[in-house]
Amino acid sequence: MAPLRTLPMAETYPNAAHLIHATRARAFAPRKVQTVSEFADKEIRLSKKGSAEPGPWHTDRNPILREPMDCMSARSTVKEVVMMFPIQMGKTCCAINALAYHMANGSGPVMVCLPGEVGMNKWINQKLNPLIEETPAVQEVLTSQNSRNSANTKEFKDFIGGQLYLEHAGSPSRLKSTSVKFLIVDELTEFAGNLVTGDDPLMLLEDRTSAFPATYKRLYISSPGVKGICRTDELYEKSDQRKYFMPCPHCNAEILFEWSGLHWSEGSNGHDARYVCPECACEIEEHYKTEMIKKGRWIATNPGPKLRGYHINALYYQIGLGPRWATLVDMWLQAYNDLARLKSFLNSRLAVTWEDPAMRAVKMNVIADRVEPYALRTAPVGVCVITAGVDTQDNRLAVHITGWGKGLACWVIDYVELMGDPADDMVWVALTDLLNKPIHHVNGHKMVVEATAIDAGGHRTEAVKDYVRRRLIRRPMVIFGAIPNNAPVLSKPKAQDINWRGQIIKKGVHIQHVGTVAIKNVLFGRLATDHEKSLEERRVHFSSDLQPDYFQGITSETFDPRANRFIKKRGVRNEQLDTWVYSYAAAHHQELRLHLHPKARWDELLEKYGHVLDPEARKQLPDPEPVNTGSGINLSGWGRG
Numbered sequence: 211m212a213p214l215r216t217l218p219m220a221e222t223y224p225n226a227a228h229l230i231h232a233t234r235a236r237a238f239a240p241r242k243v244q245t246v247s248e249f250a251d252k253e254i255r256l257s258k259k260g261s262a263e264p265g266p267w268h269t270d271r272n273p274i275l276r277e278p279m280d281c282m283s284a285r286s287t288v289k290e291v292v293m294m295f296p297i298q299m300g301k302t303c304c305a306i307n308a309l310a311y312h313m314a315n316g317s318g319p320v321m322v323c324l325p326g327e328v329g330m331n332k333w334i335n336q337k338l339n340p341l342i343e344e345t346p347a348v349q350e351v352l353t354s355q356n357s358r359n360s361a362n363t364k365e366f367k368d369f370i371g372g373q374l375y376l377e378h379a380g381s382p383s384r385l386k387s388t389s390v391k392f393l394i395v396d397e398l399t400e401f402a403g404n405l406v407t408g409d410d411p412l413m414l415l416e417d418r419t420s421a422f423p424a425t426y427k428r429l430y431i432s433s434p435g436v437k438g439i440c441r442t443d444e445l446y447e448k449s450d451q452r453k454y455f456m457p458c459p460h461c462n463a464e465i466l467f468e469w470s471g472l473h474w475s476e477g478s479n480g481h482d483a484r485y486v487c488p489e490c491a492c493e494i495e496e497h498y499k500t501e502m503i504k505k506g507r508w509i510a511t512n513p514g515p516k517l518r519g520y521h522i523n524a525l526y527y528q529i530g531l532g533p534r535w536a537t538l539v540d541m542w543l544q545a546y547n548d549l550a551r552l553k554s555f556l557n558s559r560l561a562v563t564w565e566d567p568a569m570r571a572v573k574m575n576v577i578a579d580r581v582e583p584y585a586l587r588t589a590p591v592g593v594c595v596i597t598a599g600v601d602t603q604d605n606r607l608a609v610h611i612t613g614w615g616k617g618l619a620c621w622v623i624d625y626v627e628l629m630g631d632p633a634d635d636m637v638w639v640a641l642t643d644l645l646n647k648p649i650h651h652v653n654g655h656k657m658v659v660e661a662t663a664i665d666a667g668g669h670r671t672e673a674v675k676d677y678v679r680r681r682l683i684r685r686p687m688v689i690f691g692a693i694p695n696n697a698p699v700l701s702k703p704k705a706q707d708i709n710w711r712g713q714i715i716k717k718g719v720h721i722q723h724v725g726t727v728a729i730k731n732v733l734f735g736r737l738a739t740d741h742e743k744s745l746e747e748r749r750v751h752f753s754s755d756l757q758p759d760y761f762q763g764i765t766s767e768t769f770d771p772r773a774n775r776f777i778k779k780r781g782v783r784n785e786q787l788d789t790w791v792y793s794y795a796a797a798h799h800q801e802l803r804l805h806l807h808p809k810a811r812w813d814e815l816l817e818k819y820g821h822v823l824d825p826e827a828r829k830q831l832p833d834p835e836p837v838n839t840g841s842g843i844n845l846s847g848w849g850r851g
């Protein structure tokens with residue numbers, strides 16, 4: 211081997227010094243920080259699998275996406291973004307592009323969370339896998355592309371500078387254990403109210419980024435759902451509420467596209483749909499919109515909150531990327547008379563929440579305005595029979611006392627909450643007192659609660675049965691909410707108690723199922739139409755003594771036509787409504803059957819209570835008969851009516 215010669219560097223490698231300097235300079239130079247849209251324009255290709263226009267991504271093709279996407283850039287000071295978008299508007303593209311950006315830049319752990327496992331798998335197959343296949347910048351940073359390697363599983367990818375977790379809300383234990391810097395939540399609206407563990411899924415997700423207080427980013431995307439329940443809408447309401455304003459081609463005023471501004475002539479099926487400028491009243495044809503959107507900008511309509519909210523609707527679809535205005539009009543016309551389709555059009559195309567038309571009239575303030583001047587615990591003229599409904603909670607009983615009149619018109623006589631654990635006797639003693647106390651009719655008569663339906667669902671089933679067995683009140687009933695939507699108001703009583711021989715004890719406790727959906731439909735239907743009626747014609751009467759939280763409870767649920775059931779609004783209690791429903795079921799008790807009373811029977815009762823007693827007669831009136839403890843439920847009449 212030749213001896214080593216030491217030579218001045220410049221002699222052997224004339225360019226070495228320059229190369230070393232350049233390399234060192236590159237290594238130490240601050241990284242050129244791109245925005246997500248710059249990155250996407252350079253690196254992202256849309257696959258044939260999931261895109262109407264496969265090929266290189268161009269943010270200019272849909273400029274609406276630029277700002278929300280760029281909020282996820284490393285340099286942006288925005289931490290949290292909610293996008294309430296229609297379907298096909300590219301909201302998931304924003305998430306995918308931001309995800310690719312964070313992976314390619316090695317900027318820390320990332321989580322993508324979907325509401326359920328099916329949705330998550332779909333996301334992996336239709337969004338994530340095509341991204342990895344089509345994007346070398348993402349492929350390069352994956353530490354393994356071998357599916358047999360634990361660094362690359364379906365739901366976990368290790369990459370240089372971070373990890374990617376795919377999770378769903380159906381697996382709360384996993385949701386609790388991961389800490390990430392960047393969180394993407396897709397289909398936010400579909401997240402359940404609470405997880406099986408009782409946790410609020412959104413709070414659980416927010417906690418995931420707590421290890422990165424200064425650098426975290428959260429992106430929530432979804433179309434909205436039912437008003438009062440929809441998390442996307444709730445989050446957007448808290449945000450700075452950005453909307454996309456564009457210059458009118460005729461008057462240059464900055465305007466929005468809103469469904470109410472779209473006009474078409476009757477019978478045209480929308481083929482002549484055009485937008486009418488709210489400023490100059492000029493008609494804007496659809497072909498103008500490409501240019502308008504290009505010149506448009508997002509403006510906060512609720513400036514202040516740090517949370518960024520972006521809302522847009524289907525009128526803004528770029529031509530070629532979604533239905534044209536004419537098609538949207540056609541969809542609207544077809545959906546108009548079909549609640550489920552209308553809901554779907556409003557949620558997924560107009561990106562607005564759905565509110566049942568009947569429910570709009572059943573708003574808390576609207577109903578609270580309808581109170582009538584009668585005192586609680588008195589029966590106004592019209593009341594002929596009184597029943598009660600009881601809901602059992604772990605720390606109290608809620609009691610609704612309802613008066614019934616002709617045609618099952620009803621008066622709220624009282625709503626009371628008795629504190630105490632139903633597993634202990636105390637609260638039942640209070641209930642017995644309350645329900646056995648006579649109720650005074652305004653004409654002087656003494657009335658009693660004729661039947662009481664007590665909910666045995668929940669944790670205190672045995673306590674309810676024990677109480678009913680003791681028969682301390684008139685016609686106590688053990689009830690459970692029926693599961694089917696079409697269940698009858700009240701099922702036949704079914705004997706529950708058996709003797710030591712295993713035989714059914716006829717006089718023992720019976721259970722009955724209550725068709726809560728059917729009853730709520732009846733009661734909400736009345737609430738929705740009552741405001742058009744005169745006082746005498748109204749089907750529901752509320753006392754002016756009722757407190758605001760009573761009305762909040764009565765309107766705590768709303769109808770979802772797609773699910774075809776009532777859903778509880780979040781953050782409100784609904785015992786007021788439940789107990790009202792139970793008292794309605796109690797009116798159907800097999801010995802009362804108020805729903806089958808003929809007109810003549812009501813008239814008879816009305817006459818009896820219509821008779822005004824003078825003070826002397828009132829004094830002599832005995833308290834109503836004590837409870838009949840002997841016979842138990844008389845089933846003889848059942849099934850004949």
Ligand SMILES: [Zn+2]
Pocket residue numbers: 458459460461462463487488489490491492
């Ligand atoms: Zn104009």
